Amino acid sequence: MSIATTMIIRLEIRKSVASFGDVASALASAGGDIVAIDVIRAGKDVTTRDITVNVQDAGNKEIITILSNMPGIKVINVSDRTFLAHLGGKIEITPKMPIKNREDLSLVYTPGVARVCMAIAEDPGKAYSLTMKRNTVAVVTDGTAVLGLGDIGPQAAMPVMEGKAMLFKQLADIDAFPLCLDTKDTEEIIAIVKAISSGFGGINLEDISSPRCFEIERRLSAELDIPVFHDDQHGTAVVALAGLLNALKVVDKQIASCRIVVVGIGAAGVSICRLLLAAGARSIYAVDREGILSREQAYGNAEWRWLADNTNPEGLSGGLTEALQGADVFIGVSSGGILNVSHLQSMAEDNIVFAMANPNPEIEPELAEPYARVLATGRSDYPNQINNVLCFPGIFRGALDCRAREVNLEMKLAAAQAIASVVQEDERNEQYIIPSIFNEKVVEQVRLAVIKAAITTRTARRIPPDISD
Ligand SMILES: NC(=O)c1ccc[n+]([C@@H]2O[C@H](COP(=O)([O-])OP(=O)(O)OC[C@H]3O[C@@H](n4cnc5c(N)ncnc54)[C@H](O)[C@@H]3O)[C@@H](O)[C@H]2O)c1
């Protein structure tokens, strides 16, 4: 599936041979939509122009080939807004006060800083008031399951982690640090995260492939006293549940009586199944490459064993096609393009389809639309974006503010309810089951719900001043 972008093409046009009109018609015939033209130099024989063009497919090189082959046209440079936005990275560290003179220097640095260090050495709890710990999250990956791109390694994972850090800051004012680890070894990842954890108020694990992600999160949660949250598992599950709660209201069905098919039983899929069960679902079919998980099969990992024992109540065998017969809900967290129109046609009336694989959903929205009553994807360029960005900023804001030791099931269920509740009853419809990430209520509602659940479940170590019992 294509990803639209904006290209800026710098061209030299030799006036005696070609005109701008020739360029414009060539671009139009290749599917480019001109949005701006800047004259960089207007010489007697040659003009240099920057042409900003919207293209539907960022991977399409045809436009440049066509222009390069035109007589009188020389392509000088091609840039793409997406790449320009990444030049030099997307985040930086900024001091909170300037160091203007010696006095400032001796306050924030030596010798003044030494007294502050000693205060923390005597009472480590002071790290929360005297360092950035109370507002920091480490975004940790090993680059093994980056979006749906797979194992692309720690360096290539960095743009996603920087993006997560931007979102943490903009949406929840949390200072997040991307940490891309050059190891896939479970024990080594656990040891590294433990060793760096003292400076952080929370750990957001990101894009670590399953099944290692389960052990890594379980051990770190048990061994650290700050929240450890694997975003692809729980952030995704919380937002999927939020979307499902509202979608079910639109189609007037109950979670307990729905047949729900979850495809891609990795990090996201396992957690989605577990959270849906906790929210009252009784009829879930978990499908991975080998087919529908079932009691009869033997599985190497504990999560699949548990799911096989707690899903597939009818003991169905087969794969996606068999699972989808008469299903009310499809939730895909697998890979792009695995679903076709006949799959959707085999579902029950008033079906709900969440094709959440990134960047390419399980089915193109244009194809799916006529065959799905409610349709959602993980992407920002279609309605109903079901993406974990609706969860992780608010859930960490809440957990940090009440200094929760962990993010437990009750906090996740509360976060899902909070996200769902941002869409008001009179606004809710097929095209609007989930709030936009730019809806300012989301982070605050999630924060409040998470803090309340943390207090009730006694994992909060502090009651923020704005929270009343
Ligand atoms: N929208 C969101 O918020 C969101 C959040 C997390 C993950 N995702 C997307 O979900 C996908 C999975 O992410 P993950 O972190 O769980 O990765 P993962 O590697 O842990 O799990 C992916 C699972 O999907 C299975 N799978 C892949 N292709 C399949 C197919 N054709 N049929 C059946 N199963 C198949 C794999 O075997 C694996 O078990 C990715 O595309 C990711 O971008 C979306």
Ligand SMILES: O=C(O)C[C@H](O)C(=O)O
């Ligand atoms: O990064 C995203 O857009 C969502 C999710 O974390 C993913 O891995 O796809």
Ligand SMILES: [Mg+2]
């Ligand atoms: Mg992710």
